Amino acid sequence: MKVLFLSPGYPPEMPFFVRGLAAAGAEVVGVGDSPAEALPPMAREGLSGYLRLGHLWDEERTAAAVRGWAGARGVERVECLWEPGMFLAARLREALGVPGMTVAETVPFRDKESMKQVLDAAGIRTPRHARARTEAEIRAAAERTGWPLVVKPIAGAGSADTHRADGPADLERVLPLVRHVEEVSVEEFIDGEEYTFDTICSGGKVLYFNHSWYRPRPLLARTREWESPQTLALRDVDAPRLLPGRAMGMKVLEALRFRDGFTHMEWFLKADGEAVFGEIGGRPPGARSTDIMNFACDFDSWAAWGEAAVKGRIDQPIRRRYNAAIICKRASGQGRIRRIEGLDRILSSFGEWVVAVELLPVGAERRDWRKTLLSDGWVMVRHPDLGATMEMADRVGTDLRLVAG
Ligand SMILES: Nc1ncnc2c1ncn2[C@@H]1O[C@H](COP(=O)(O)OP(=O)(O)OP(=O)(O)O)[C@@H](O)[C@H]1O
Ligand SMILES: [Mg+2]
Numbered sequence: 084m085k086v087l088f089l090s091p092g093y094p095p096e097m098p099f100f101v102r103g104l105a106a107a108g109a110e111v112v113g114v115g116d117s118p119a120e121a122l123p124p125m126a127r128e129g130l131s132g133y134l135r136l137g138h139l140w141d142e143e144r145t146a147a148a149v150r151g152w153a154g155a156r157g158v159e160r161v162e163c164l165w166e167p168g169m170f171l172a173a174r175l176r177e178a179l180g181v182p183g184m185t186v187a188e189t190v191p192f193r194d195k196e197s198m199k200q201v202l203d204a205a206g207i208r209t210p211r212h213a214r215a216r217t218e219a220e221i222r223a224a225a226e227r228t229g230w231p232l233v234v235k236p237i238a239g240a241g242s243a244d245t246h247r248a249d250g251p252a253d254l255e256r257v258l259p260l261v262r263h264v265e266e267v268s269v270e271e272f273i274d275g276e277e278y279t280f281d282t283i284c285s286g287g288k289v290l291y292f293n294h295s296w297y298r299p300r301p302l303l304a305r306t307r308e309w310e311s312p313q314t315l316a317l318r319d320v321d322a323p324r325l326l327p328g329r330a331m332g333m334k335v336l337e338a339l340r341f342r343d344g345f346t347h348m349e350w351f352l353k354a355d356g357e358a359v360f361g362e363i364g365g366r367p368p369g370a371r372s373t374d375i376m377n378f379a380c381d382f383d384s385w386a387a388w389g390e391a392a393v394k395g396r397i398d399q400p401i402r403r404r405y406n407a408a409i410i411c412k413r414a415s416g417q418g419r420i421r422r423i424e425g426l427d428r429i430l431s432s433f434g435e436w437v438v439a440v441e442l443l444p445v446g447a448e449r450r451d452w453r454k455t456l457l458s459d460g461w462v463m464v465r466h467p468d469l470g471a472t473m474e475m476a477d478r479v480g481t482d483l484r485l486v487a488g
Pocket of ligand 2: 241242349362
């Protein structure tokens with residue numbers, strides 16, 4: 084099978100997916116906007132050809148350029164696992180006449196209002212919601228959703244420009260903050276825990292799935308700098324509290340007629356046990372969540388995706404042995420990282436249960452915590468027992484400190 088892979092070098096997980104696809108027997112060619120020499124070696128090794136387009140995001144021109152190039156190479160599929168490229172990938176499929184998600188089928192995965200309309204029609208519980216373009220429309224929408232509510236971009240990512248408002252006066256505070264966003268979704272605020280339901284599908288069947296738990300809720304993680312946000316892939320995916328969310332997610336896949344590839348769903352679990360759907364992406368979760376899936380099952384989720392895409396099955400055994408968490412760290416202070424405190428203690432007390440560490444080195448400029456989910460670095464831990472995993476993750480949160488100044 085000849086596959087065109089969009090943006091094989093970025094984000095950093097992509098070279099692993101290229102490798103997985105090639106390992107499953109596909110001949111992979113890449114299209115991206117970076118020079119071939121700048122591609123990570125793993126991406127280059129997995130590709131048998133690469134087309135660099137400086138105008139990648141100009142869909143019209145890219146479709147025209149790819150038609151001749153990929154057509155001549157007999158490309159049969161177009162894959163993209165990065166949210167901003169989903170529409171472009173669909174356009175290229177249509178231009179090349181190859182199977183997979185079309186532009187129309189992609190819309191509900193990129194537009195949060197279209198998504199909820201399809202899901203509402205299928206009887207899936209979503210927050211009360213409305214689309215709004217102007218301040219007047221946002222105020223009018225608030226009348227229908229009630230308080231508290233959330234205002235967020237129609238095509239948001241990473242909780243950017245997402246705000247909670249507790250009442251009419253609070254909404255006036257929020258309005259100027261979203262003035263630059265062309266179109267927003269106004270939603271009933273759902274109070275509860277937040278979980279994911281991530282899947283690898285083939286032919287409409289779920290071949291692998293994962294439930295992760297966000298600690299704390301992403302909106303809180305995004306508004307409190309002192310947090311060390313955790314994503315925790317759960318070992319016991321059959322725990323009763325997860326079942327309503329999974330059943331709902333299965334209905335979502337059906338309602339959106341999703342057939343092949345990775346999905347990343349988010350859902351809320353209210354204190355009364357009700358599950359409410361959050362959103363779906365037709366791509367894997369980012370921010371190294373695929374790594375924690377790997378550590379939870381001792382397998383290779385990137386290769387599993389490749390196997391599913393090429394063979395319609397996953398050859399690796401899926402054994403759920405561990406809970407696995409990534410904990411992202413934010414330095415205190417501004418400027419360059421001066422010292423890292425507490426790492427030795429953590430490594431010596433948790434030993435083999437710390438499976439990966441990637442922190443900015445001393446001397447590096449710290450990052451803008453609002454712009455990156457991975458912040459100034461991260462630690463991954465795993466353990467068969469959930470309580471032990473949570474305790475280690477919390478200790479990494481409190482006892483490991485990056486100090487900038
Ligand atoms: N209706 C809601 N009720 C409560 N919290 C919400 C609601 N909508 C969004 N949030 C909060 O804001 C976060 C971001 O919202 P959402 O997931 O819709 O946008 P996103 O920016 O696409 O997310 P991602 O970070 O997954 O890319 C959610 O994880 C949740 O914490
Ligand atoms: Mg989200």
